[in-house]
Structure formats: structure tokens, C-alpha cells
Amino acid sequence: MLLLDGRTLSAQIKSEIAQEVKHDFLDKGKPAPHLAAVLVGEDPASQTYVANKEKSCREVGFISSVYRFPADVAEKKLLEVVDFLNNDVEVDGFIVQLPLPRHILEQHIIERVNPLKDVDGFHPVNVGRMMLNLPSFLPATPYGIMTLLERYKIETGGKHVVVLGRSNIVGTPISLLLSRKTKTANATVTLCHSYTPDLKKFSLQADILIVAMGKPEFVTADMVKPEAVVIDVGMHRIPDPDTKSGFRLKGDVKFDQVSRKCAAITPVPGGVGLMTIVSLLLNTLKAAKKEIK
Amino acid sequence: MLLLDGRTLSAQIKSEIAQEVKHDFLDKGKPAPHLAAVLVGEDPASQTYVANKEKSCREVGFISSVYRFPADVAEKKLLEVVDFLNNDVEVDGFIVQLPLPRHILEQHIIERVNPLKDVDGFHPVNVGRMMLNLPSFLPATPYGIMTLLERYKIETGGKHVVVLGRSNIVGTPISLLLSRKTKTANATVTLCHSYTPDLKKFSLQADILIVAMGKPEFVTADMVKPEAVVIDVGMHRIPDPDTKSGFRLKGDVKFDQVSRKCAAITPVPGGVGLMTIVSLLLNTLKAAKKEIK
Numbered sequence A, B: 001m002l003l004l005d006g007r008t009l010s011a012q013i014k015s016e017i018a019q020e021v022k023h024d025f026l027d028k029g030k031p032a033p034h035l036a037a038v039l040v041g042e043d044p045a046s047q048t049y050v051a052n053k054e055k056s057c058r059e060v061g062f063i064s065s066v067y068r069f070p071a072d073v074a075e076k077k078l079l080e081v082v083d084f085l086n087n088d089v090e091v092d093g094f095i096v097q098l099p100l101p102r103h104i105l106e107q108h109i110i111e112r113v114n115p116l117k118d119v120d121g122f123h124p125v126n127v128g129r130m131m132l133n134l135p136s137f138l139p140a141t142p143y144g145i146m147t148l149l150e151r152y153k154i155e156t157g158g159k160h161v162v163v164l165g166r167s168n169i170v171g172t173p174i175s176l177l178l179s180r181k182t183k184t185a186n187a188t189v190t191l192c193h194s195y196t197p198d199l200k201k202f203s204l205q206a207d208i209l210i211v212a213m214g215k216p217e218f219v220t221a222d223m224v225k226p227e228a229v230v231i232d233v234g235m236h237r238i239p240d241p242d243t244k245s246g247f248r249l250k251g252d253v254k255f256d257q258v259s260r261k262c263a264a265i266t267p268v269p270g271g272v273g274l275m276t277i278v279s280l281l282l283n284t285l286k287a288a289k290k291e292i293k
Helices: A006-028 A043-062 A073-087 A106-112 A125-133 A142-153 A171-179 A199-202 A272-288 B006-028 B046-061 B073-088 B104-110 B123-130 B138-152 B171-179 B199-203 B274-290
Strands: A034-040 A063-069 A093-096 A159-162 A189-190 A209-211 A231-232 A236-239 A247-250 B032-039 B063-070 B093-096 B160-164 B186-192 B209-210 B230-231 B237-238 B247-250
Touching: A006 A043, A006 A272, A034 A073, A034 A272, A043 A063, A043 A272, A063 A073, A073 A093, A073 A106, A093 A272, A106 B032, A125 A171, A125 B104, A125 B123, A125 B171, A142 A171, A142 A231, A159 A171, A159 A199, A159 B160, A171 A189, A171 A209, A171 B123, A171 B171, A171 B230, A189 A199, B006 B046, B006 B138, B006 B237, B006 B274, B032 B274, B046 B063, B046 B274, B063 B073, B073 B093, B073 B104, B093 B274, B123 B171, B138 B171, B138 B186, B138 B274, B160 B171, B160 B199, B171 B186, B171 B209, B186 B199
Parallel strands: A034 A063, A034 A093, A159 A189, A159 A209, A209 A231, B032 B063, B032 B093, B160 B186, B160 B209, B209 B230
Antiparallel strands: A189 B186, A236 A247, B237 B247
């Protein structure tokens, strides 16, 4: 069984990015790529994600900035901040950390972001361009999965990929990306979800099984074809009094069982999650290099 | 076997549209919805399509106009025409008939169209909003298939839909539409294409089989599960000296064989093709009513 090691791979890609920042930006007298984040309220998961983003930016030599607002900030004010960042020539890309408080319509904010700075890939223009196989900013988690498959040379052409979960930010876009007519895709893809009556019927057919359901340890060994490749997008804090933190991280896949049966698998933690932040860095690099037009 | 009769259904929907034009527009002193088309060059299929569009507009009481240009028109000129139509308050929606001559980059033209008048649903903003399950103009053929399934009360929730063909205008969008979380979708969808090694393995699993491959009579009875619903998007002119026109229209499905085995099927002609034009009318009606924002 091959461990698809997001820790080692993300470290390697970060070091490649750091070299590119040095050679193509700093050594040429250009400012380093600049990623900004807008953070509203005190949601702990959002705080952690933005802190990790800042740390990753430092590691690769990016400039990083965070714009913080209280949970009761007005939508109008937030739209002004988006406009400000859209127009700030010193900012290459930015994200507005989701979820936002209920009084703010997320779609208003998302659609206000300049698509050329939309390094989260959430603007409908980027989503549409992704479907149309045109250059675009890819959403971070699907982009991370694509990178993982590519770097580990997992063949996808002609394979049957089964995706469990149809969210707008993971399941649906990864199903699109893997079915596109490109060297690194060309898979036959089945998208399953809460209305699929018999998930096992489909998961057992998968050469590559991508699990993004948000259900801790849902996928058991009997649901997986021998020698399948398993990508686990889940991330859950399971209470565990035996650990210092009081919890353990688990994915959507029962790792101990499934890892004994499959050809390759991503661990949780140390798998897809780390690739997500690397994708955000890669998107910011593309924005700074004006690769997406 | 139930014939999914696009001729009768499209006539019925046209009569519904005609009534709406009368009651909600003319009787209230408002101008009828106005659909414009831009036609470049002399491609016979495009000429036919635009002529059918004009005829359908007349049938439902829409205003219709066509802007014709020679095949050597400059891209710049065409972009100006698009800008003109974008700004013309008397035009509710318009299409630029594809394909365009090679010296014009289609994507330049498509992305110049105001998404609020993009009744073909080809602009990336509309494609992205479709994927995100937000209100948008749906591309005409997938929209026509959705309407056909709805009006004939074909249950899709929890069914296995297999789509053969991944084009940007049919296969990929219909696979997205049918997998969305809506009452009229919620299907488990498998998208197959030229890189799928064994199409039959998948087509035989389909409760609903949607064929958009562009290969005349490719799907034979042995590829279809008994009691499946079969939607044939193909349209081919097959030479036939015994007919007055010298050809016969055939789909991607071997109708004589498959119709004996399946529960329901669209004929060619008289199936999906007629629903496509109706979809364009429905989109124009939505544009005139400012339903898409």
C-alpha cells in the first residue's frame, strides 16, 4: 500500500514555490506575491485556517495580510473592502474566509471579487471557465487532489472515478476536473450523493474513490475494490480523552481497514488538507504571474 | 414503450408561451419579448437553425431580428455588434450563432455577451452559476432534456443516469444539471466519453441513458438495460436515395432495436431537437421578465 503523503509533497511544492519567489520575483527586483485574507468574526476553524495560510505564506516568502472585522460588520462595509482589494495593485490575490455571518449574503461577496484575484476559485466566472476547460483559478481542495494524483503519477485516463459527495467546493468540481479532456484527467466519473440509494454498488466499482461526504469513518473496507486508490477529503475532530488536545482527527474513510485493501490512500491528517493550502499558494503565484487572463 | 414526443410537447409549450406573451406583455401594453441572432457566413446548418428560430419566434408572438455578416467579417466588428446588442434596450436576449469562421476567437465573442442577455447560456458566468445551482440561463439542449423529463414525469431522484459524451454544450452540462440537489434532479450521474474503455459496462447500468456522442446509430439494444429511459441527442443526415430530400435523419441510437427494449425513448427527428428551440424561447421569456439577475 502506497501512502499518498500530503505532508512530504506539500513541503516539496512549497520549496519549489519558495525558489520561484526568489528567482523570478526577488532576484529581479519585483515584490513577492501578496495574498490577502478577509476574516469576519471569531469562528475557530476560520481563525485556524487563516493562521495556517499566513504561516504558509511566510514559508514560501509571500507577502501576507489579514483584514479582520467583527461578526456584526455590515455587508456594505465588506463589499467596500472587496472593492478596495480588487483595486489595490499591491495585492495579487485574496480570499474572503467562509462561512460569513448570516446577515451577509455570501454570494454577493463572492461575485464582487475580481475574478483575476479570486484565488479561491469561487467566482462563477472561474467555476464556468473550469467547466469549459479554460484557464482559471481552480478551487483549492479539488486542485490539491489533482496535484496529488499528478505528482504520485496515478493514472486517471480511462479509469472509473467514483466521487462520494456533491458539494460546490469539492465533490462537484473534482468530478468535472477528472472528466475533462486533458492528459491529467480523462476519467469516467460517477458522482454520488445523499440521494444515491446504494453507495456501495458504486464505490465498489471505483478504480479511484474520492470521499467528500463529511461523515466520519463512513467508508469501510467492504465498500472498496481491492487495489483501488482512495482519496479521503474528510476532516473531523473525534473526542479522545487519551490525547493531549482531547480529540483525534479522522477522515471520511476507516483508514485502518481500508488501507489494508487498497493500492494507495491519503491519510488524515497529512493528506488532502495540506494540499489545499498549497493550492492557494499556487493560485496566488499564478495571479502574481498574471497567468490567468 | 412510451414515445417521448418532442413534437407534441414543444407545440404545447409554445402555445403556453404564446398565451403568456399575450396576457403578460401585449395586453399590458408592453412590447413582446425580442430575440436577436447574429449570423456570420453561409453555413447551411446555421442558416437552418436561425430560420427555425425566426419561425418559432413568430409562432409565439416574439419579436425576432437577425444581424447577418459575411464570413470575412472582422472580430472587432463582431465585438461592436455584441456591444450594440448588449446596450439595445429593445433586445431582451440574443445569440451569436456558432460555429464562427476560424479567424474569430469564439471565446472572445461569448465572453463579451452581457450575461443577462445570454439566452444561449454559453457565458462562463452562466455556466458557473448553473454548476452552483444559482438562477442562470441554461444551455438550450440540456434545458430541453430537463423539460422533457419533467413534463413526462420521468422520476430522476436516486436513479442512475449515464451520459455518453462530454461536450461543453450537452454532455457535461446535462450531467451537472441531473446531479444537482433539486426536486427535478438528484440523480447519480456517470459521465462517459471517448476515453471510457467499455461504454457498454456503463450504459447497461443506466436507468436513464442520455446519448450525445455524435455517432449515428451507435447505441444498440445490447447496450441498453430493459425498461431504461433513452434520450437521443444525436442528429445525422444519412444519405438515402429513396427519399425526396436524398437523406434521412438518424440519431445516436438505433431506434428500431432499442425502442423495443426500453420503457421510453425520444425519436429522431421529433425529440430533443425540437425541445432545444423551445428552450431558447423559454430563456428569452425569462430575460424579458428579468427573472435572471
